[in-house]
Amino acid sequence: MSFLELVRKRCSIRKYTQTPVEQEKIDYILEAARLSPSAVNYQPWYFVLVQDLEGKAKLQECYPREWFKQAPYYLIICGDHEQSWKRGDHKDHMDIDAAIATEHICLAAAEQGLGTCWVCNFDTELCRKHFNIPETIEPVALIPFGYPSDPMLFDETPKKRKSIEEIIKWESF
Numbered sequence: 001m002s003f004l005e006l007v008r009k010r011c012s013i014r015k016y017t018q019t020p021v022e023q024e025k026i027d028y029i030l031e032a033a034r035l036s037p038s039a040v041n042y043q044p045w046y047f048v049l050v051q052d053l054e055g056k057a058k059l060q061e062c063y064p065r066e067w068f069k070q071a072p073y074y075l076i077i078c079g080d081h082e083q084s085w086k087r088g089d090h091k092d093h094m095d096i097d098a099a100i101a102t103e104h105i106c107l108a109a110a111e112q113g114l115g116t117c118w119v120c121n122f123d124t125e126l127c128r129k130h131f132n133i134p135e136t137i138e139p140v141a142l143i144p145f146g147y148p149s150d151p152m153l154f155d156e157t158p159k160k161r162k163s164i165e166e167i168i169k170w171e172s173f
């Protein structure tokens with residue numbers, strides 16, 4: 001699979017089976033996160049793997065959607081404001097770093113035949129409380145993952161995107 005084929009394959013999967021995911025595949029996607037680039041290479045991130053029933057029930061309270069409850073595994077992507085690079089204008093790059101690592105996870109998962117979906121519209125305070133996340137660390141995204149209910153979902157989910165003409169400016173804005 002070429003890189004562009006993988007990028008086309010990755011899509012938001014919101015239907016999962018309960019089939020266990022092999023530990024090697026979990027290790028593979030975590031390694032893809034670990035190898036992500038970050039500003040000044042500060043690597044201001046933590047990844048909380050949630051797979052036991054109690055943890056999953058708590059996480060489902062943070063994003064109470066029916067489809068989300070079906071996911072067999074979750075990752076909580078956390079960014080550490082104390083470890084992230086701040087530019088001269090004080091812009092905190094934690095979100096950018098966490099987002100790169102998150103997308104590495106999603107792409108690596110798709111390559112392994114696993115579905116994922118970015119979730120940011122969750123109750124961050126409840127998540128912080130349930131999972132003992134310290135004040136300076138922010139839960140940035142939740143990534144449910146597992147085998148999709150139908151592998152054809154990878155092919156059938158439409159890619160709705162703006163055209164190249166709409167988004168590319170040549171030489172100057």
Ligand SMILES: Cc1cc2nc3c(=O)[nH]c(=O)nc-3n(C[C@H](O)[C@H](O)[C@H](O)COP(=O)(O)O)c2cc1C
Nearest residue numbers: 010011012013117118119120121122157158159160
């Ligand atoms: C930063 C970010 C936050 C998102 N938050 C949510 C979310 O809270 N709930 C959800 O169902 N999808 C969420 N999504 C998924 C997007 O809706 C989805 O990526 C987009 O529609 C493109 O579709 P695709 O992922 O299938 O290519 C999020 C995606 C990104 C990148």
